[in-house]
Amino acid sequence: MAEVSLVGLTKSYGTNRALADVSMTIPDGAFVVLLGPTGAGKTTTLRLIAGLDRPDAGDIRIAGAPVTADTPAQRDVAMVFQQYSLYPHLTVRENLAFPLRSPVLNWPEAEITRKVGEVAEVLRIAHKLDNKATQLSGGEMQRVSIGRALVRNPRIYLMDEPLSSLDAKLRADLRIELKRIHAELGATFLYVTHDQIEAMTMATHVGVLDAGRLVQFGTPREIYENPVSAYVASRLGQPRINLLPADAFGPAPAGAVQIGLRPEHVRIGEGQPATVRRVERLGDQTRLHLTMGPHEIVTLTDPHTALAAGAQISIRPDTPLWFDASGNRT
Incomplete structure (x- = not known):
């Protein structure tokens, strides 16, 4: 795992300013949640860290080294999307193994079998390993989607509203599961959401975004009890x-x-x-x-x-x- 630092990140898409001079440090082993409404710049931040987009200005450092010029593969990050990124014709086992068989990683088959088994146990889907993805419930599919990231042992996990398409009970269950996984792995997570309950219950740190600007960063309790503005105060609390x-x-x-x-x-x-x-x-x-x-x-x-x-x-x-x-x- 690794500390991730963002320094003065700025990004525009045409005339739309998505991020404006965002600076933030994601501590090693932290569970950081970026909170804000649609258009606040949450997904753009993930895409810049992942290398899917390039910033117009600013720097990204992982474990102290600049990565702005690196390809996504060179950055060693894993991303979980809102929609399940699974191959429907493959089994759960094959879906989990797929990233490890890529030309970049190319793990030995014995190691793949061991790692897939470990992650399946962590996600509590070991009994589903031989099922096709199409035979799974929504919650199970999202577990497998998260598992495809977990098998890789990346330096940081990037999660783009992975629970938003699930029903209320599954969201509550998987919130607990993600926090448990984070504690067990000691991993670094950057998770974006507009759901304040997810931020309050899972985060070690919360960053509140407003129209592309980071307006406050701190623990959930700090932001709840001592918000810097009415906007921040309205983002947390139910x-x-x-x-x-x-x-x-x-x-x-x-x-x-x-x-x-x-x-x-x-x-x-x-x-x-x-x-x-x-x-x-x-x-x-x-x-x-x-x-x-x-x-x-x-x-x-x-x-x-x-x-x-x-x-x-x-x-x-x-x-x-x-x-x-x-x-x-x-």
Whole structure:
């Protein structure tokens, strides 16, 4: 495995600026998640590291050595795509072995057999090795797709929203599997997604992209608790942060235009009057959808609350975040 450094990466496609001066270090053995909406520059970053595209400016270093002029094969990286990159006419065993039989790697057959067996055990698909890819479920196909990357022992694994086409239960299961695999292999992962739950549950570090710029990089907890802007604050957290006019609860600090309140930071029992509009019971928690004058607010309460739609309560802010007219923290 290896540390990967991006220095001033810039890339445009025609008149569209995909990345603008992005600098970031992916530590050796880290699980880094790039988070942002469609068009933020997530996939472009992966493609530049993989060597599928060349940057207009900037440098990429793997294990301290520049690789910008290297071919994808020379960079020794592996990429997992959103859609399953499998050969449907081959068995699982043959799909997993295929990268190792390439002219670049050309492993001995005994080593291929050993490695395929190891990866199949890690991915818990050993019992499917002799099945054709077309006989697998969606989750099994994505496991095999991930396995095609794992067999190679590359310096970094690049993953482009590999779980987005799966149903909710499979996504949850494979999130756990990927984190387990990362821990067992001690591998370096760079994973891109727009799904904040994936970022919060899997990442050791999160990079938040906005229109091609890296606006914050840190641990999930750092970014959740200390976002640099309202944009970053809105990228992590479910339910999303409540953003209201700064004076919604009274006088605000100088320069503040918005107050940001995580749902768990809206306290019930005193303060401004509010009306319960809807009660959302989720088993382990209950969300209250409130109206406070013209404002809509979501907060969390006891799973067994007796509150119902129409109830009148009082609320106050606790540890609010303040943002200026540009959306930056004050």
